[in-house]
Amino acid sequence: QVQLVESGGGLVQAGGSLRLSCAASGRTASSYRMGWFRQAPGKEREFVATITWSSTITAYADSVKGRFTISTDNAKNTVYLQMNSLKPEDTAVYYCAQKGRSGSAFRSDDYNSWGQGTQVTVSS
Numbered sequence: 744q745v746q747l748v749e750s751g752g753g754l755v756q757a758g759g760s761l762r763l764s765c766a767a768s769g770r771t772a773s774s775y776r777m778g779w780f781r782q783a784p785g786k787e788r789e790f791v792a793t794i795t796w797s798s799t800i801t802a803y804a805d806s807v808k809g810r811f812t813i814s815t816d817n818a819k820n821t822v823y824l825q826m827n828s829l830k831p832e833d834t835a836v837y838y839c840a841q842k843g844r845s846g847s848a849f850r851s852d853d854y855n856s857w858g859q860g861t862q863v864t865v866s867s
Contacts, residue, residue, distance in 0.1 A: 745769040745856045747839050752861030755829055759865070763824040765839030765858055773797040776842050777822045779813060780851050781835035781863075791837070792824060793848045802848060807833075829865045836860040 751763040765777070773796045782788040792813040794801045801813055812825040822839055838860045846853030 745771055745841050747841065747856055747858035749837065749839050749858040749861040752837060752863045754864045754866065757829060757831055757865055757867050759829050760825070760827045761829065761863060763826065763837055763839075763861060763863070765822040765824075767820045767822070767841065771796055771820060771841065774844050776800075776844075776848055777813075777815070778840045778842070778848065778851075778854055779822075779824045779837060780840060780854075781833075781837045782860075783835040786835075788838070788851050790849045790851070794822065826863070829863075831865045831867045834863060834865050836862050 746768045748766045755761055776793055776795050778793040779791040780788050781791050790804050791807055792803045792811055794813045796815055798815050810828045814823045839858045840854035841856045842854040
């Protein structure tokens with residue numbers, strides 16, 4: 744099992760930046776995949792970005808491509824989500840999650856460990 748703790752959320756004006764962190768403790772592996780998802784009020788949880796602990800493969804939702812960057816610091820067992828040029832529609836609770844080698848990198852149901860979430864609010 745792995746425990747995931749997110750931090751770095753907050754209130755920011757449109758066009759601003761935030762960096763989210765997800766600290767992992769427990770079972771990880773270079774082939775395991777980390778993902779960031781978000782859920783806005785009244786909406787389903789949606790995929791944002793994903794990366795393997797080896798940092799060899801990344802992918803992004805079209806809505807954040809070119810604005811968000813996912814990365815890892817293996818020495819700290821931490822995954823980051825750098826969010827630039829934030830928009831009001833990026834407002835949501837952001838979750839990090841880990842999955843093993845099986846399943847889809849884009850489906851939340853295929854991730855088996857989740858953090859508690861961190862609120863990101865972007866004002867217009």
